[in-house]
Amino acid sequence: MALYDTIFDYFATQGIHPSDLLPVGGAAILATLVYRAISRLYFHPLAHFPGPKLAALTGFYQTYYDLVKDGETVNQLEILHKRYGPVVRIGPNNLHFSDKRAFDAIYRDLRFPKHAWFYNAFSIPESSFGSSDISAAKHNAALVRPFFSRKSVLALESVIQDVVDRFLTVLTPSKTNSKTNASQTQIPFDLHRAYSSITMEVITTYCFAQRFDTVEYPNFAYPALVGFHEGLSTVTLMRHFPFIQPILFNLPSWFTKRVAPGPYGRVVFIKALDDQIKQVLKDPTSLDGAEHEIVYHHLLNPKAGPKLTPVALRHHAMSLVVGGTETVANTCVVATYNILANPNIRDRLRRELAEAWPEVDSSMPLERLEKLPYLTAVIKEALRLSHGVIYPAPRIATEATEIGGVIVPKDTVISMGHTFVHLNEESFPDPTNFDPERWFGENTKELENDLVPFSKGPRACLGINLAWAELYLILGNVFRKVELELVDTTEKDMEYRAFFTPRFCGTPQARALSVQGTR
Numbered sequence: 001m002a003l004y005d006t007i008f009d010y011f012a013t014q015g016i017h018p019s020d021l022l023p024v025g026g027a028a029i030l031a032t033l034v035y036r037a038i039s040r041l042y043f044h045p046l047a048h049f050p051g052p053k054l055a056a057l058t059g060f061y062q063t064y065y066d067l068v069k070d071g072e073t074v075n076q077l078e079i080l081h082k083r084y085g086p087v088v089r090i091g092p093n094n095l096h097f098s099d100k101r102a103f104d105a106i107y108r109d110l111r112f113p114k115h116a117w118f119y120n121a122f123s124i125p126e127s128s129f130g131s132s133d134i135s136a137a138k139h140n141a142a143l144v145r146p147f148f149s150r151k152s153v154l155a156l157e158s159v160i161q162d163v164v165d166r167f168l169t170v171l172t173p174s175k176t177n178s179k180t181n182a183s184q185t186q187i188p189f190d191l192h193r194a195y196s197s198i199t200m201e202v203i204t205t206y207c208f209a210q211r212f213d214t215v216e217y218p219n220f221a222y223p224a225l226v227g228f229h230e231g232l233s234t235v236t237l238m239r240h241f242p243f244i245q246p247i248l249f250n251l252p253s254w255f256t257k258r259v260a261p262g263p264y265g266r267v268v269f270i271k272a273l274d275d276q277i278k279q280v281l282k283d284p285t286s287l288d289g290a291e292h293e294i295v296y297h298h299l300l301n302p303k304a305g306p307k308l309t310p311v312a313l314r315h316h317a318m319s320l321v322v323g324g325t326e327t328v329a330n331t332c333v334v335a336t337y338n339i340l341a342n343p344n345i346r347d348r349l350r351r352e353l354a355e356a357w358p359e360v361d362s363s364m365p366l367e368r369l370e371k372l373p374y375l376t377a378v379i380k381e382a383l384r385l386s387h388g389v390i391y392p393a394p395r396i397a398t399e400a401t402e403i404g405g406v407i408v409p410k411d412t413v414i415s416m417g418h419t420f421v422h423l424n425e426e427s428f429p430d431p432t433n434f435d436p437e438r439w440f441g442e443n444t445k446e447l448e449n450d451l452v453p454f455s456k457g458p459r460a461c462l463g464i465n466l467a468w469a470e471l472y473l474i475l476g477n478v479f480r481k482v483e484l485e486l487v488d489t490t491e492k493d494m495e496y497r498a499f500f501t502p503r504f505c506g507t508p509q510a511r512a513l514s515v516q517g518t519r
């Protein structure tokens with residue numbers, strides 16, 4: 001205040017009113033903008049890279065496609081690569097690549113951290129997913145990795161199978177008692193919601209031994225699930241306008257409850273996770289009574305290093321729920337749509353399952369499902385066409401380096417979306433066609449190298465073993481035991497927008513005509 005008064009007094013003694021300074025201020029701002037524009041266009045280390053001038057001038061180019069065009073970014077990137085070639089400047093300091101060889105160079109390199117600006121919007125910086133700092137990320141990942149090893153997943157296979165069984169029971173008319181259950185009258189249900197209710201319940205029972213009864217929730221619309229799904233676009237908004245983050249997180253819960261039931265459901269869900277965290281911190285021996293090993297056995301293991309704070313534990317918990325729900329569910333939706341839309345694929349899959357699993361009432365272990373070649377090919381194809389994470393995940397080139405045949409200057413933000421690998425015509429002819437046969441050719445090993453839904457390198461998916469197990473158990477059980485048909489669903493509904501994970505443009509729906517072999 002004192003400084004302001006002094007300046008104000010000085011101008012007053014000179015006979016200058018503050019409003020007289022407005023043109024000068026305006027001119028200074030304009031000059032700065034012009035200077036910045038010229039330097040970005042002509043003198044920036046990326047000035048010689050091709051791309052739209054507007055993208056070179058301002059990050060709002062991406063904001064426009066993310067927000068105003070509602071997740072059209074990846075489609076726009078395709079257009080840009082067709083126009084400008086395999087390396088495009090998509091922001092003042094950002095390069096995007098489309099040559100599949102660039103993917104390994106970007107994501108396998110141990111030197112390149114995640115871009116904090118992008119990942120901070122998820123508000124879980126103390127988890128392995130959210131950490132940008134390389135050594136923090138390494139430490140955080142090491143804490144949870146053993147819990148998602150193949151051995152751990154096999155040890156907890158029954159946890160996944162149990163959720164799948166509960167889902168099948170819900171689809172079985174005679175076995176349900178919920179008033180609003182979709183299957184009682186065989187009315188159509190939302191495939192994405194149904195599958196995400198399974199995948200969320202798998203994560204919460206596997207990681208925390210906590211049941212939220214998402215699969216039993218009417219119409220599979222468990223509020224937190226809806227909240228997380230709606231939250232995908234909020235994350236994008238918070239990324240471009242980070243000042244919104246503290247405002248949204250500090251809204252009183254009565255207000256959220258009233259105006260936004262989805263986000264409120266999320267708040268209630270997080271509170272349940274927090275309560276468990278409080279409990280295990282207050283009394284670590286309570287872990288001894290857990291139904292099975294849970295993630296806090298690993299996170300609170302005294303040998304793992306300094307004790308984690310409640311906030312860090314919450315970030316870990318959230319990252320697992322967020323990382324493991326949409327991704328597996330989307331893959332199941334893509335698989336289900338394409339299997340049902342192609343009777344040849346559906347019949348061949350059902351034949352393979354029936355031959356390997358003649359007694360439908362008996363259980364089928366994961367390790368036997370994994371040996372079924374056609375089911376495996378169907379899952380690979382579904383992973384390829386659901387992409388995992390669809391938004392190009394940005395990394396920072398901390399040193400000048402060669403990528404895709406060009407030298408990328410130090411500190412450039414580099415990325416390459418999975419669609420550019422998965423829809424590459426050289427690897428996958430007729431790339432948008434769902435064709436499990438392509439996984440039986442002689443070049444399968446090469447093709448597997450081009451299947452990158454889990455990304456690659458040091459920041460690749462930590463939940464890959466759990467994800468594969470879920471996909472085998474969910475799709476194996478559903479297509480052995482349930483006769484499904486699509487309802488009012490076309491390819492148009494399966495188009496998607498890029499909100500980190502893909503978000504379908506329509507609402508793919510199905511109806512269960514019959515269910516057998518439920519317990």
Ligand code: HEM
Nearest residue numbers: 128129323324327328388393453454455459461462463467
């Ligand atoms: C089909 C299923 C899945 C797909 C396609 C998938 C894909 C991915 C991808 C692409 C990344 C890297 C993201 C980035 O670079 O920003 C990732 C990271 C991660 N995923 Fe998954 N995911 C799947 C399932 C799961 C499951 C079930 C879990 C639960 C444990 C999980 C937990 C994580 C975690 C914790 C990370 C962060 C790894 C790190 O940076 O340290 N994911 N996932």
